[in-house]
Amino acid sequence: MSDIKKIATRDSYGNALVELAKTHDDFLVLDADLAAATKTGIFKKALPERFNNCGIAEQNLMGVAAGIAATGKKVFASSFAMFAAGRAFEQVRNSIGYPHLNVKICATHAGISVGEDGATHQCNEDIALMRTIPGMTVINPADDTEARMAVFKAYELDGPVYIRFGRLAVPVIFDESYDFQIGKGVELKPGNDVTIIATGLMVNEALQAHDLLLQDGINARVINMATIKPIDSEIIVKAAMETGAIVTAEEHSVIGGLGSAVCDVVCAECPVPVVKLGVYDTFGMSGPANELLDVFGLRAKNIVEKVHDVLQLKK
């Protein structure tokens, strides 16, 4: 495993901003005293005049971002997921979401894999919060390649976008030939026995689960669902009809995240059993990220267990 290249998607974000700035001069970057951690510091170092530190004041950060966007410019606004989506939720809803402004909220340190900082900083609710806002696009990239592409596509999109990045270095899954499109899921492995729909760092775990399941004679389709909203209902319905059972996998609460978004589609359009893997209505805890992913059951072997569970329910 040691030869697999690993990059934290927060680094991908910082690098993508600098790359984007080479060809676009109509956007600013804001942070709330976390530039070194969110990696907007990479942008700050390259283009200090286009970077503004709003200090430890996330509510004002979102309002300032809205104001910049209201003048016809674009803006990337960053903090940790807990503070961007949580603390400033109402500013995001009313000052950014309601007027549908061109603010790209790029939140890092999402999920359990924040690690040692513990429960106060491990946001497992951000996808749920952000996807309730009308017109908000919500993206949770799986690796470095997808994260960079998500930044570029979000810039091009007219309207508010929430992108979720992680602190932990994760394997690079995709090469430059990967075609990321906002709102499109991607089938990474074919299979007709069951479908695993994963997002973020769980995509790599889903690919491993696919291989483990093959050893048991189970051929699982694997779908990467980077865009949680608008959700790709077409690929979900197709998977439900062709495989008859779905497991969702996310480093987020099972309440309101990817699993809920998939269930919304499946319940309405093609009812089949869905089992959700994620964080089960509990707060996180301190510890090294890779240990916590074991403790919270966010691993390939846990996906395999859920696949066996859902196959019991499959008619």
Place this chain on the structure above:
Amino acid sequence: MDTAKRISLEKQATKIRMGIIEGVHSAKSGHPGGSLSITDILTYLYFEKMNIDPKNPRMEGRDRFVLSKGHAAPALYSVLANRGYFSVDELMGLRHTGALLQGHPDMKHIPGVDMSTGSLGQGISAATGMALSAKHFKENYKVYCACGDGEIEEGQVWEAAMFAANKSLNNLIVFIDNNHLQIDGTIEEVNSPMPIDQKFKAFNWNVILINGHDFDEIERAVEEANKSTDKPTAIIAETVKGKGVSFMENQVGWHGSAPNDEQYAIAMKELEEKLASL
């Protein structure tokens, strides 16, 4: 300010007050008190000061205005209608289902509204962002904003105040509509933000105190604010909640309730008499 100009502004402000009363009466809800207290300031900005074009509401380089105390929307709408952004007939649709004029300002649909506001404390941050954008992209427009005195109990206002001063946003001018009343009582009773002037001074703002119903003082304050070289300006305007309608003046009950038909008739008669006297 010469007498003719002042009388012209007073006439305009009276017409705008009539539009506020008509709108709120038609809606059977809304916020007349704080709309009437901010009317003279808005009248001055939109009819005298701001570089705007009602025929081209999104004109590049225009001055911006953010009504951070968004519940005073009837005042902003009446100003915009009388300034020609849309028909004054729209005022009668205020808060009605499917009508143009939402209960609080909506920049996506209402011509002339520069920022959607209504949740208190948020507009001043947006105005700060606009001023920052103007600086960065080297545009010369000014950003005006109006906050309520009760509104500044919101912590976000002081986050914005700290940031605007630290970024030397001298193109940002914020009026504080100091009418002394909020929904539950006087600002002193509820959670006093006083002394407002010293708070803004402590946040490194340029601070000017005026009578918010005196056009000479409003004009002088704005001119002084526009000369600031390195600081944002807070113009703390002493105002009367419900100004211009005798039974609404300084009455907390008129923060968020509409006049009935009889009260509407009295209010309109008073304003018509005022207009005739000018």
